[in-house]
Amino acid sequence: MDDEATRARQxxxxxxxxxxxxxxxxxxxxxDVHGLNRTDVRALVxxxxxxxxxxxxxxxxxxxxxxxxxxxxxxxxDRLERVGHVRRVRxxxxxxxxxxxxxxxxxxxxxxxxGGLARDLVGAMEDYSDEELAVVHRWxxxxxxxxxxxxxxxxxxxxxxxxxxxxx
Amino acid sequence: MDDEATRARQxxxxxxxxxxxxxxxxxxxxxDVHGLNRTDVRALVxxxxxxxxxxxxxxxxxxxxxxxxxxxxxxxxDRLERVGHVRRVRxxxxxxxxxxxxxxxxxxxxxxxxGGLARDLVGAMEDYSDEELAVVHRWxxxxxxxxxxxxxxxxxxxxxxxxxxxxx
DNA sequence: TCGATTATCTCGATCGTCGAGACATTATCG
DNA sequence: CGATAATGTCTCGACGATCGAGATAATCGA
Numbered sequence: 232m233d234d235e236a237t238r239a240r241q242x243x244x245x246x247x248x249x250x251x252x253x254x255x256x257x258x259x260x261x262x263d264v265h266g267l268n269r270t271d272v273r274a275l276v277x278x279x280x281x282x283x284x285x286x287x288x289x290x291x292x293x294x295x296x297x298x299x300x301x302x303x304x305x306x307x308x309d310r311l312e313r314v315g316h317v318r319r320v321r322x323x324x325x326x327x328x329x330x331x332x333x334x335x336x337x338x339x340x341x342x343x344x345x346g347g348l349a350r351d352l353v354g355a356m357e358d359y360s361d362e363e364l365a366v367v368h369r370w371x372x373x374x375x376x377x378x379x380x381x382x383x384x385x386x387x388x389x390x391x392x393x394x395x396x397x398x399x
Numbered sequence: 400m401d402d403e404a405t406r407a408r409q410x411x412x413x414x415x416x417x418x419x420x421x422x423x424x425x426x427x428x429x430x431d432v433h434g435l436n437r438t439d440v441r442a443l444v445x446x447x448x449x450x451x452x453x454x455x456x457x458x459x460x461x462x463x464x465x466x467x468x469x470x471x472x473x474x475x476x477d478r479l480e481r482v483g484h485v486r487r488v489r490x491x492x493x494x495x496x497x498x499x500x501x502x503x504x505x506x507x508x509x510x511x512x513x514g515g516l517a518r519d520l521v522g523a524m525e526d527y528s529d530e531e532l533a534v535v536h537r538w539x540x541x542x543x544x545x546x547x548x549x550x551x552x553x554x555x556x557x558x559x560x561x562x563x564x565x566x567x
Numbered sequence: 568t569c570g571a572t573t574a575t576c577t578c579g580a581t582c583g584t585c586g587a588g589a590c591a592t593t594a595t596c597g
Numbered sequence: 598c599g600a601t602a603a604t605g606t607c608t609c610g611a612c613g614a615t616c617g618a619g620a621t622a623a624t625c626g627a
Contacts (some may be wrong), residue, residue, distance in 0.1 A: 239532055239598055240521040246539040247520075251422045253543055254415075256550035264552075268583075291605060303584050310583090327592045327605040348549045349412050355541045356408040363534045364407055366527075370535045371414040373523045375421055381516045382424035385434075436614075459574060471615050473576055478614095495574040495623045 247374065261344045266314070271296045274307055275316060278333050279341050287330040289322070401533070415542065429512045434482070441465045443477055443484060447509050455498040527549050 262272045277296040281288045288296070294304040308331065311317040316337035322328035333341075356364065380386070430440045445464040449456045456464070462472040476499065479485040485506035490496035501509075524532065548554070 236529075237521060239529070239536075240524040241517065243524065243532065243535060243539065244517050244520045246543065247418075248422075248541045250415075250539060250546060251419050253546040253550050254419045255423070257546060260471060260550055260552060264464075270583075289605080290607095295522065297582095300585055301606060302586075302608080306583070321410060325593070325605085329606065347554065348546065349409065351545045351549065351554075352412045352415075353408040354413065355545045356538075359408075359534075359538065360500075361404075361407070364411065366531045366534050367411060367538045368407075368414065370524075370527065370531070371411065371418055373519060375414065375418045377519045377523045378418060378421040378425060378516065381519065382421050382428055384428060386515065386519075438614075457574080458576095467614095468616060469575060470577080470617075474614070493574085493624070497575065 250371065257345075257348060261341075264344075265340065270299070270307060271311060274311065274347075275333070275337060275341060278317065278331055279338065282333060282338075287320070287332060290319075290329045293331060329358060403446075407458065425513075425516060432512075433508060438465060438467070438475060439479060442479065443501070443505060443509060444513075446485065446499055449500060450506075455500055457490070458487075458497045458499065461499060 242369065258269065258272050258276075259268075262269055267275075274293060274297050277293060278288050281292075281296075290304050290308060291301070294301060297307075299307065308317065308319065308329075312319060315334055318332045320330040320332055322330050351360070359367075415522050426437065426440050426444075429435075430437055435443075440463050442461060445461060449460075458472050459469070459474060461474065461476075462469060465475075467475065476487065476497075480487060483502055485502065487499045488498040488500055490498050527535075
């Protein structure tokens with residue numbers, strides 16, 4: 232691979248980094264608008280994602296999702312409950328557990344903010360062909376695989392080519 | 400656009416979100432490994448980016464880059480200087496200003512961590528054709544434009560089609 | 568030269584996070 | 598069935614990152 236080809240690929244990496252920064256800024260903006268901090272936003276997103284899958288998060292599982300200790304989760308849920316974004320619901324089956332339910336207003340605010348972004352992203356993909364989207368899809372999965380390994384600290388990655396055979 | 404086509408585009412949005420999470424995790428890992436917090440990492444990245452462009456950041460510009468008040472920047476630079484990652488260098492031209500220079504060890508650590516990721520990303524793009532990479536490039540720029548508008552709170556986006564003409 | 572401006576730092580207060588441990592509930596086992 | 602362990606959450610005290618207000622020092626403009 233010559234220098235020019237490498238440079239083009241490096242530029243995609245830089246573009247990806249820039250996109251990452253802007254995506255983080257979207258979350259930051261939601262936090263600013265609603266008087267929350269980044270952890271609170273991450274927690275609300277986690278609760279909303281769980282709700283979308285039909286399961287109600289417990290305090291403990293939320294702590295795993297956002298990587299906080301139980302003391303911090305208690306403070307976190309206190310904050311969110313104080314402003315009316317979530318409710319604590321003791322589980323009748325196991326009364327040690329505390330389920331978390333998002334309020335309708337918080338649900339609506341999240342859908343408005345992040346749903347609006349999703350809608351606009353889909354809109355911006357309108358003119359892409361199926362083939363083009365398939366390329367992007369494959370690229371995103373490949374990049375995610377690499378990034379995930381780095382995030383887990385698992386260097387080095389497998390030496391490319393997942394069984395395309397025919398080599399030597 | 401039928402439902403299936405929309406669904407495929409929504410899935411790309413989800414993939415992008417997942418990739419964003421993993422990219423953040425890479426930064427978090429660097430922070431963990433080196434005993435830093437996320438702000439410190441963002442600051443080091445900002446200083447390194449500036450250095451790559453040949454300019455030395457001042458304390459004030461670093462504060463703009465990572466969105467911190469001057470009091471926090473002082474504490475931030477204190478932390479980084481204490482562990483030997485940056486040096487304060489008073490500007491001889493304007494002796495109010497404090498330039499920031501990264502130490503060689505910090506430079507090397509950053510290059511090792513993030514440079515390694517960049518290298519692996521480029522490696523994972525090896526088998527993509529120029530045409531495929533061009534599609535990805537265009538897609539990344541389009542998505543960045545949408546996300547950036549949301550991050551700035553500038554809804555709604557321009558109604559698609561940048562002068563493809565022929566419509567009415 | 569002298570006031571206005573700029574760049575950074577100091578100080579005190581606030582808030583998010585944590586470790587240790589308390590408390591209540593449920594599971595396990597003799 | 599009763600004692601003990603395991604589990605899930607919460608309370609408390611401490612620490613550290615951030616901030617606003619204001620101090621300090623250097624530069625610029627008239």
